[in-house]
Amino acid sequence: MTDSYNDKRHVLNGAKLVEHIVRHRIHDSLFYKQHLYLTNEQTILPVIVDNVTYIGGTDANGRPSPFICCLLRLLEVEPEERILAMYETQLGYNRFKYLTCLVMIYYRLTKTGAEIYKRLEPYYKDYRKVRLQLKVPEFENGSARHYKVYTIDQWADDLLQHERVVDIILPRILPRHILMQRGELEPRVYNIEEKETESEDSFESDSE
Numbered sequence: 001m002t003d004s005y006n007d008k009r010h011v012l013n014g015a016k017l018v019e020h021i022v023r024h025r026i027h028d029s030l031f032y033k034q035h036l037y038l039t040n041e042q043t044i045l046p047v048i049v050d051n052v053t054y055i056g057g058t059d060a061n062g063r064p065s066p067f068i069c070c071l072l073r074l075l076e077v078e079p080e081e082r083i084l085a086m087y088e089t090q091l092g093y094n095r096f097k098y099l100t101c102l103v104m105i106y107y108r109l110t111k112t113g114a115e116i117y118k119r120l121e122p123y124y125k126d127y128r129k130v131r132l133q134l135k136v137p138e139f140e141n142g143s144a145r146h147y148k149v150y151t152i153d154q155w156a157d158d159l160l161q162h163e164r165v166v167d168i169i170l171p172r173i174l175p176r177h178i179l180m181q182r183g184e185l186e187p188r189v190y191n192i193e194e195k196e197t198e199s200e201d202s203f204e205s206d207s208e
Helices: 018-027 030-036 045-050 066-077 081-093 097-110 113-124 153-159 178-181 192-197
Strands: 127-142 143-151
Touching: 018 030, 018 153, 030 045, 030 066, 045 066, 045 097, 066 097, 081 097, 097 113, 097 153, 113 153, 113 178, 143 153, 143 192
Parallel strands: none
Antiparallel strands: 127 143
16 A cells, blocks of 8 residues: 555545446436435435345446445435444344445445454354345346345455445555554454354345
8 A cells, every 4th residue: 555545535525435427327316316315314224224125336327226326325424333333233234134235335435444344354254145236237048137146244255355346446455464463453263164054044034
């Protein structure tokens, strides 16, 4: 990481973490205008629960998904930490997995340093299935497939390992081993046996 790198988390409001062209498409979308305009950290919840049924950015035609629309609105609203904790623990994990996924990417975009790993690595033990929108449909037996099966632990890994997800360029983060050398992170504990023995049904209690 070079000294000249300009971390947007420190110099711009949260909404500017979404690229201008994507932000413009979201603000111009019917979904944002109908469901998200003037929502706050409380009134956005029913919008997410009722409308977000897959993880996605923009499709091949540039149309934004409800997921990325709600993400932008969360970045604009900037919920308090206690509200995010409620989203994540009281609502997200127990009932609404796509709310959990939104909180995860919100943390990835707005937190820094070791805090990102501490927030996201616990989800390596979360194997609930979600749907991921394909940027370009895949054709199988003459029919188009627009989504694929995905899991929340994969989502956590993509947020920590990839530079771009759902049309969002992620802010740079220090490699984990450097944070460990600084004493800011403990060595990661792997849960291989737990994953092999965990009942799949325990991660399916959620509304679509």
